[in-house]
Amino acid sequence: MAYSVKQRHRAPAVTSPVPVDPTLPRACVVGAGSSGIAAVKALAQAGVPFDCFEQGSVVGGNWVLDNPNGQSACYDTLEINTSCPRMAYSDFPMPADYPAYARHDQVAAYFEAYVDHFALRDRIAFDTTVTDVTPAPDDTWLVTVEGPAGRETRTYDAVLVANGHHWDPRWPxxxxxxxxxxxxxxxxxxxxxxxxxxxxxxxxxxxxxxxxxxxxxxxxxxxxxxxxxxxxxxxxxxxxxxxxxxxxxxxxxxxxxxxxxxxxxxxxxxxxxxxxxxxxxxxxxxxxxxxxxxxxxxxxxxxxxxxxxxxxxxxxxxxxxxxxxxxxxxxxxxxGYRVTFPFLDASLVSADDNDLPLWKRTVHPDLPGLFFIGLLQPVGAVMPLAEAQGTWVAQMLAGRYAPPPVDEVRRQMAAEHERNRRQFYASPRHTMEVDFDHYLWDLERERRRGAARAARRRMPSAPGPGVAHDASEARS
Missing domain, CATH: 3.50.50.60 (FAD/NAD(P)-binding domain)
Known part of the structure; x- marks a missing residue:
């Protein structure tokens, strides 16, 4: 069904966070903008252990005027181009007294309220920059950060890239x-x-x-x-x-x-x-x-x-x-802007002319454990789509979702790319285009299918890998 603006109810405030399950894969979230905080919430509610690193001192990313992280393109008259009900997260509607198209300061305040409502602020390491993300031989990821405590490198099973794509200016x-x-x-x-x-x-x-x-x-x-x-x-x-x-x-x-x-x-x-x-x-x-x-x-x-x-x-x-x-x-x-990832080696991930094919605009089939959140340009708002992506990845890491075979992943990715090519004229502006309603419907369908695959694999009588291997396979 279509994404409905009428089915919005605010979830209860979090007073007792979900306990972290140390047996699950450990994740790193890069950035605490509108996409990063949605991923943080999904991981937290799934009990997945994670760290989130934000270069600045506040959440909200591009919607914060003069954001201390130095990356925001916000200007004083900026307002959203998607109406508030269609931009809001699924369980946290924007305030009823907001205008149809909220101002940037109202949007920034909404993100601050979201983080506090779901008790996420203490899960974010502020003033900390991710400088390097490198795959290790054992299918883990080495993440180097610089922050108040200095420079350090940590090991993760998964990295969720949510650094945005409206911060690196494209000049003629x-x-x-x-x-x-x-x-x-x-x-x-x-x-x-x-x-x-x-x-x-x-x-x-x-x-x-x-x-x-x-x-x-x-x-x-x-x-x-x-x-x-x-x-x-x-x-x-x-x-x-x-x-x-x-x-x-x-x-x-x-x-x-x-x-x-x-x-x-x-x-x-x-x-x-x-x-x-x-x-x-x-x-x-x-x-x-x-x-x-x-x-x-x-x-x-x-x-x-x-x-x-x-x-x-x-x-x-x-x-x-x-x-x-x-x-x-x-x-x-x-x-416009270039799509770049300064912490990833260009030989590993590059987006020439902003083109980085991904399965469901999230999964890189050649890089197990690397996910992209909010790296899409919807006919609509990014936030609900990033929320759905974060929930999907959290299900993968928690072992509650199993992907189809990699050949099927590649087939779907090619079909999605071809559909996009037919709809939009060729330009760097349209390499990440998706339809808001169709994307949410399609991803929800895949989540249900993957949940059924995971359930079958957990059945004692079913052949194949066990639960622990499911979690690893879900990252492939």
């Missing part, structure tokens, strides 16, 4: 020709309108951050240009006064059903190409959704001037491919 490659006399920043370093006020701004990009920054620049800058090489279908956040994403489709429908929903949303929102932005070369639903309530008014009023892609930089001006130019003393490159 190759760089545009020419020289520029002004300032250039990536959207990752944008924080507030104070950086834009009274200046000649060129914002480059077509995603959500680009539109947010352009709208804000249109309000305070001397001049604002929005440069896009490729057009996008820009959806509205509300339909007939209601959050647009709360009209869910059944999760069992094929991938094209979501594409149909996005096409309908684009058509009802109106084509921003009529306001001067490039005409999208793809159909609605063939790219990750872009949403903005303000860009249309900014374009109509002239506060933001649309321009095509850049040809070159020319001193105090930017020249575009149509031969026009605009004055500029600040260029904001909203050109």
């Amino acid at each position: 490659e190759p760089a545009y020709p020419g020289t520029f006399a002004g300032e250039q920043i990536h959207a990752h370093d944008y924080r507030s309108a104070a950086q834009l006020e009274g200046r000649d701004i060129v914002v480059v990009g077509s995603g959500n951050s680009a539109l947010d920054i352009a709208v804000e620049a249109g309000r305070v800058a001397r001049s604002t240009v929005l440069s896009q090489r490729r057009g996008q279908w820009v959806l509205r956040k509300f339909t007939l006064g209601r959050p647009s994403d709360q009209v869910a489709l059944p999760g069992w429908l094929p991938w094209w059903a979501t594409a149909l929903r996005l096409r309908l949303g684009a058509l009802t929102s109106g084509n921003v190409a009529r306001l001067g932005l490039p005409q999208p070369a793809h159909k609605p639903g063939q790219s990750h959704p872009v949403q903005s309530e303000g860009i249309r008014a900014a374009l109509r009023s002239g506060a933001v001037t649309p321009k095509p892609g850049i040809e070159r930089l020319d001193g105090d001006r930017v020249v575009f491919v149509d031969g026009s130019s605009a004055p500029a003393d600040l260029v904001v490159w909203a050109t």
Whole structure:
């Protein structure tokens, strides 16, 4: 069935944590952002022994303005693009008095409340950076960390990577020709309108951050240009006064059903190409959704001037491919992010052009014990999907789930990759795309199947490995 926004009930606060079972595999969680804390909760409730390391001093990752970990791209006007009920964890709804689309500070407060409600804060080692994760010959993992106690290396049976994928800025490659006399920043370093006020701004990009920054620049800058090489279908956040994403489709429908929903949303929102932005070369639903309530008014009023892609930089001006130019003393490159893992050797795990195939966007079939949490780009919010991934991995480590044969894992992974390729146009932006409802439905189905396999293997009369081997096999 589809992921329902109506079946949300807050779980009781944890007053007596589940005892740790020392016979289970030991796990390490890298990061305490929205994905990491969901994994921590799942492991804690399964009794799996684990450590969680967070580079900064707070939870919440990218949703914390000026996060002490130095990785957040949060800016002062940032709000969620998925409505609160669809973003919240399954057993911890957002406060009823939140607006339909919560602000960043409200989201950060929600994550803080989640950690305290489930008694997770003491399970997280703050101000501790994971510097190296290396496989050992005995199928364990060596994790080196640096923190208040210095540098040390620990051994784990499993590592859950939850370091996020919106922190390593992707700049234009190759760089545009020419020289520029002004300032250039990536959207990752944008924080507030104070950086834009009274200046000649060129914002480059077509995603959500680009539109947010352009709208804000249109309000305070001397001049604002929005440069896009490729057009996008820009959806509205509300339909007939209601959050647009709360009209869910059944999760069992094929991938094209979501594409149909996005096409309908684009058509009802109106084509921003009529306001001067490039005409999208793809159909609605063939790219990750872009949403903005303000860009249309900014374009109509002239506060933001649309321009095509850049040809070159020319001193105090930017020249575009149509031969026009605009004055500029600040260029904001909203050109996306690279998927990188600084603690993993590139020969072991690399994501060239952001492409890292994984089974269910979680399991690397060649690296037993290495899992990725939240490394996906859903048509919807990451948080419930990371929660489902964390629960799945916890079941594996607790021996309550057994995977299918590795050949079947690879077959499914290839089929999922091909389905993604058919739906979205080729770009680094779409290498991790999944449909929110279908993903949750599909993963829940696999969890049930794996639980049945594990139960059969635990039966005394059944041939095959015992429980201890099941736990090891579940990590393969």
